[in-house]
Amino acid sequence: MATRIPQEFIDEVTSKTNIVDVISKYVQLKKSGKNLFGLCPFHEERTPSFSVAEDKQIFHCFSCGRGGNVYKFIMEMENKTFPEAVIEVAQMGNISVPDQYEARNEQYQNSDSQTLLKMYSDAAKLYSHILMKTENGTPALKYLRNRDLEDDLIQTFGIGYAPNNNNLLLQFFKDRDISEEILRKSGLFAENQEGELFDRFRDRVMIPITDESGNIIAFSGRILDKEASTAKYLNSPETEIFNKGKTLFNLNNAKREIREKGNVILFEGFMDVISAYKAGVTNGVASMGTSLTDQQLYVLSRLTNKINVCYDGDDPGVEATYRALTQLTDERFNYGVISIPDKKDPDEYIRSEGPEKFQSLTNNGVQTPIAFILNYFKRNYNLNNEHDQLEFLNQSLQEIVKLQSPVEIDMYVGKVADEMHVSKDAINKELDSLRRQQEIQKPANNYKDVQQKTLEKTTSSVRQKYGRLEKSERFLLYWAINYPEIRINLKGNGFRFVHQNYQRIFDSLLSYVEQQDLNEEEINISDFMNLLTDDDKNLLAELEMMNMPEEYTDQEIDDYINNVKNSSLEDQLEEIQEQLKKAAMVGDNQLQLQLTQKLIDVRRILSN
Known part of the structure; x- marks a missing residue:
């Protein structure tokens, strides 16, 4: 039975952890000023608005307003409870977690997703047990070992075996009282014509x-019998927890290596990813379909700006690579191609040539997209035939004209000139002519550019505008958090914030200070956040990220306090002015006189 995590252990984890x-395991961060910035992992954006303050x-x-400390980040990112987040952060930092604190959740939780x-x-545990520990799993284990997958790699990827039994898993969950509704939602079962699972x-x-x-959110099942008429791979259907357009196979294992190497390798199949991992190439992923979706690209953009495509070297693989390059047009990325020699797939190449050669290929054999495309075009033409030469030239120029770098353009113009045995000048003239044609045909506005500018405008202009009252409250609370004399002054004078969210944070601050005996010391913002609700954590993070001077003046503090105290008078002022307008509209002179006198009285009080 897991016990409650004591504050001493939380303090230890906090002190030994750098947010x-x-x-950085999830977001590619870059220094800008004193903070670090990256693309927000909680919503899609083109311009980085996600900030990390290392000092705090x-x-x-x-943009989206989320904020907090390291535990809040893990809770949001991985859908964990606070104790689970503490344990996760501890394990990330190689901090020993006592067994009694482990979050053992033996019972199924209430929400469908959980x-x-x-x-x-x-x-997955059941399938793994059948593969590794039972006679039923022997043929599957033999198949995997024949593909040079040893036990440690099988366990790393959690590979298992589903035996040829219609009801094994179904009975397993029925014995655990899982409802019929959840069984149908799970995607683990199909149904026959009678509606039976x-x-x-x-x-x-x-x-x-x-x-x-x-x-684990889904499975891909590979058939053992190559001669079987059924599909080679069978993937889980989409469910509440599995969206194939958002999912990248092996991303969890590959994240760290992607960041460190500065690129991700996109493989065609799951077994290619596993074989590459076995060969020491651990920054590989595979999509759930033939091309990357916008959502998958966004996930990758938080980790790297370089995508290298490594599909099979046979004719279908080359065709798939060409299709992928025509679809990968996101300008956030640079693209490359790793071509497998001798028409082999990555697994075949690794097994025949060895891991070292494959590592060398992925590190040193990356082609530019244009180099691959020109070779792809060349496969389809006989360059000894004049008609084919012109067709090859036309297709090649359509690609070269897209390049921005003068050096790249000159390089590939030279390659095409050498292939066709013509001068570079002649090809450059054709290129200039093509550019002029494209300029004439170009629409007044590029829809994609307009979309992107609109998105950037939306995400960069969401800073809220506050009235005088709320500005005063925000600044006052900021100074109260960061300077003990301000909070002591406010507490001693019985000061109250008008907006409840600011008052709630202030009350929590006073409670935290009292518990920690910190009246004369600086507040640890990250630690203090653990006492707040999620919404208040977001607000506190926003306040702490404000661009504020290092010191305050007594006059500005007095002004903030007066603005808050007089807020009710200002409300009265607005109400009287509104009533005056209505009285004037109906011609009630006596009421106008009364309201005017009220207005003068309230303004006098405010001016004093």
Whole structure:
């Protein structure tokens, strides 16, 4: 039975953790001023508005408003409770977690998503046990070992085996009282014509698919019998926890290496990713379909700006690579191609040439997209034939004209000139002519550019505008948090904020200071946040990220206090002015005189 995590352990984890190290596992951060910035992991954006303050150990997104400390980040990012987040952060920092603090969640939780996550985790454990520990799993284990997958790699990827049994998994969950509704929602089962459920995966090697946080959310089952008429791979259908357009296979394992190497390798299949991992190339992922979606590209853009495509070297693989390059047009990325020689797939190449050669290929054999495309075009033409030469030239120029770098343009013009045995000048004249044609045909506005500018405008202009009262409250609370004399003064005078969210944070601040005996010391913002609700954490992070001077003046503090105290009078002033307008509209002179006198009295009080 897990016990409650004591404050001493939380304090130890907090003191030994740098929020930048944790967030850098998920977001590509760059220094700008005293803080670090990156693309927000909680919403899509083109311009980085996600900020991390290392000195305060907090984060805040100026666009979507989320903010907090390292535990709040993990809770939001990985859908964890606070105790689970503390343990996760401790494990990231190699801090020993006593067994009694481990969050052992033996029972299924209430929400459908949590139940499905637990079901997939349990199913993976069952499939793994059958593969590694039972006679039923022997043929599948033999198949994997024939592909040079040793036990440690099998365990790293959680690979298992679903035996040829219609009801094994179904009975497993029925014994655990999982409802019929959840069983149907899970995607683990199909139904026959009578509406009866049966195991979706049978007689297949089971490869778990995880989300970015490492939670198992789906399976891909590979058939053992190559001669079978059924599909080679069977993937889970989409569910509440699995969206194939958002998911990248192996991203959880590859994140760190992607950041360190500065690029991600996009493979065609899951087994290619696993084989590459075995060969020491651990920055590989695979999509759930033939091309990357905008959502998958956004996830990758937080980690790197370089995508290298490494598909099979046979004719279908080359065709797939060409299609991928025509679809990968997102300007946030630079693209490359890793071509596998001798028409092999990555797994075949690794097994025949060895891991070192494959590592060398992925590090040193990256082609530019244009180099691959020109070679692709050349495959389709006989360059000894004049008609084919002109067709090849026309297609090649359509690609070269897209290049921006004069050096690249000159390089590839030279290559085409050498292929066709003509002068570079002649090809450059053709290129100039093509540019002029495209300028004439170019529409007044490029829709994609307009969309992008609109998005950037939206995400960069969401800073809220506050009236005089709320500005005063925000600044006053900021100074009260950072200077003990201000909070002592406010507390001693019985000061109250008008807006409840600011008052709530102030009350929590006084309670925190009293518990920690910190009246004369600086507040640890990250630690203080643990006492607040999620909304108040967001607000506190926003306040702490304000661009404020290092010192305050007594006059500005007095002005803020007076603005808050007089806010009720200002409300009265607005109400009287509104009543005066109505009295004038109906011609009630007596009421106008009365209201005018009230107006004068309230203004006199305010001026004093």
